Amino acid sequence: MQKKIEHKMRLGIFVSIGLTLFIIGIYFIGDKQQLFNNTFQISGVFRDVSGLQVGNNVRFSGINIGVIESIEIVSDSAVKVNFNIDDKVRKYIKKDAKITIGSDGLMGNKVAIIIPGAKSKLEIENNDIIAAAVPVSMDEILFNLKVTSSNAAYITDDLASIMNNIRNGKGTIGKLFMDTLFAQSIDQTLLNIKQGTGGFKKNMDAASHNILLRGFFKKKKDDKSNDDKKKK
Amino acid sequence: MDKTNISKQEETDDEDVSGNKLVKGIESIFVEITLLTRFTLQFFRNLFTPPYELNELLKQCYIVGYKSLPLVGVTGFIMGLVLTIQSRPTLETFGAESWLPAMVAVSIIREIGPVITALICAGKVGSGIGAELASMRVTEQIDAMEVSGINPFKYIVVTRIVATTFMLPVLVIFSDVIGLTGSFLAVNIQGDVSFSLFFSQIFAKLDFMDVIPPLIKTFFFGFAIGLIGCFKGYNSDKGTEGVGASANSAVVISSLLIFIIDMMAVQITSLFS
Numbered sequence: 001m002q003k004k005i006e007h008k009m010r011l012g013i014f015v016s017i018g019l020t021l022f023i024i025g026i027y028f029i030g031d032k033q034q035l036f037n038n039t040f041q042i043s044g045v046f047r048d049v050s051g052l053q054v055g056n057n058v059r060f061s062g063i064n065i066g067v068i069e070s071i072e073i074v075s076d077s078a079v080k081v082n083f084n085i086d087d088k089v090r091k092y093i094k095k096d097a098k099i100t101i102g103s104d105g106l107m108g109n110k111v112a113i114i115i116p117g118a119k120s121k122l123e124i125e126n127n128d129i130i131a132a133a134v135p136v137s138m139d140e141i142l143f144n145l146k147v148t149s150s151n152a153a154y155i156t157d158d159l160a161s162i163m164n165n166i167r168n169g170k171g172t173i174g175k176l177f178m179d180t181l182f183a184q185s186i187d188q189t190l191l192n193i194k195q196g197t198g199g200f201k202k203n204m205d206a207a208s209h210n211i212l213l214r215g216f217f218k219k220k221k222d223d224k225s226n227d228d229k230k231k232k
Numbered sequence: 233m234d235k236t237n238i239s240k241q242e243e244t245d246d247e248d249v250s251g252n253k254l255v256k257g258i259e260s261i262f263v264e265i266t267l268l269t270r271f272t273l274q275f276f277r278n279l280f281t282p283p284y285e286l287n288e289l290l291k292q293c294y295i296v297g298y299k300s301l302p303l304v305g306v307t308g309f310i311m312g313l314v315l316t317i318q319s320r321p322t323l324e325t326f327g328a329e330s331w332l333p334a335m336v337a338v339s340i341i342r343e344i345g346p347v348i349t350a351l352i353c354a355g356k357v358g359s360g361i362g363a364e365l366a367s368m369r370v371t372e373q374i375d376a377m378e379v380s381g382i383n384p385f386k387y388i389v390v391t392r393i394v395a396t397t398f399m400l401p402v403l404v405i406f407s408d409v410i411g412l413t414g415s416f417l418a419v420n421i422q423g424d425v426s427f428s429l430f431f432s433q434i435f436a437k438l439d440f441m442d443v444i445p446p447l448i449k450t451f452f453f454g455f456a457i458g459l460i461g462c463f464k465g466y467n468s469d470k471g472t473e474g475v476g477a478s479a480n481s482a483v484v485i486s487s488l489l490i491f492i493i494d495m496m497a498v499q500i501t502s503l504f505s
Binding site: 004007008010011014015017018019021022025026028029030032033055064 | 287290291293294297298301401402403405406409431435436438439440443447
């Protein structure tokens with residue numbers, strides 16, 4: 001008899017723990033879907049929801065604050081999305097906030113992202129319609145990437161042809177880099193300039209000691225010393 | 233000439249024998265299905281009519297549920313641990329290591345947990361019921377019950393089928409939780425993930441559709457295990473040899489039924505999701 005009671009007790013504990021674990025699991029899943037919180041509803045109208053589904057998360061400042069309640073087509077170019085948002089965050093969402101559709105990582109689910117408003121100080125209210133910002137779709141990114149890569153291909157083609165010309169000694173830069181005669185000629189020119197400036201310096205020294213030009217040089221020297229004194 | 237005729241006659245006889253065997257085999261399958269259907273209907277008739285054998289039901293629940301917990305727990309733990317360790321390299325290749333808890337949780341809760349637990353119960357509980365009832369039949373205990381005025385079907389069969397039907401879901405819940413604990417340990421073998429982060433990653437990806445349909449199908453798994461075990465044991469014959477045969481066929485058929493039910497459950501769930 002005692003054993004039977006013990007068995008029944010054990011069975012009761014076993015079933016109770018099992019049911020408790022199940023209820024805890026259900027609670028956490030329900031809590032994630034805002035089933036046990038006070039919520040309010042807002043909606044947004046999009047042209048394209050990019051695969052957003054009922055049950056996807058709504059984020060504000062990177063925090064999950066709600067879920068997608070329903071999605072309905074209202075016309076051939078508009079889709080209305082209703083959001084269920086936790087009432088605790090209502091005070092942070094202003095009337096001029098916008099909503100867009102993003103992605104949870106590269107492979108993740110779609111998420112609705114609320115972008116905080118800048119000017120309004122009025123809190124959003126239940127059943128308000130929030131402005132929708134046009135989401136950047138993956139297709140658009142890929143299209144831009146395609147344009148960029150084709151431009152890059154043109155640029156690299158041009159660069160390759162320029163490099164080829166330089167290597168073959170064509171054009172001014174090509175001659176500068178590859179033509180040895182041109183380099184010798186530049187060397188000679190530089191040498192001539194050096195010699196020329198040396199001779200010019202000697203002539204100027206001689207001119208400064210000349211009786212006709214001595215006054216001019218002295219005046220110039222005095223002006224310079226006066227300027228230096230003024231600066232001090 | 234005579235010899236040729238004889239050999240031709242023998243060949244024809246062999247073909248007849250194999251043909252007869254095939255027909256008999258098919259016939260026996262259909263007979264078995266008919267008997268099983270009648271047995272199931274008899275179960276439902278006895279289920280809702282008094283007297284209710286509550287004490288026996290609780291005893292069977294204790295045997296099926298509580299006594300199977302250690303085996304189911306160990307299996308669930310190893311299942312979670314191994315699945316996590318095996319999945320990690322593949323997810324690492326994609327740089328999606330943070331998806332590991334959610335992926336393992338969805339796999340365990342949706343499919344692996346219920347099916348593995350049901351198969352283990354088919355092996356442990358199904359064979360036990362088959363062998364027990366068959367030996368009761370062989371030793372004429374069932375006949376004795378009938379003579380003494382007790383309804384053996386209600387006392388033996390109904391209690392066992394109800395016990396397996398309601399205890400298997402509880403065992404699956406335990407198996408899932410223990411499996412996820414094993415997964416948590418496996419994640420922490422090569423990394424450092426806190427308990428709260430691990431479980432928040434799991435619940436972030438879980439939905440009601442990941443939890444409720446698998447739990448509902450476990451009721452059917454439990455029903456199939458109990459029903460087949462009882463059917464095979466209750467209708468056992470051929471003496472002591474039949475006891476082994478009943479236990480064996482109870483395991484084989486209930487395992488097969490588990491997979492068939494699972495396939496149907498997946499199809500039905502995908503229709504609604």
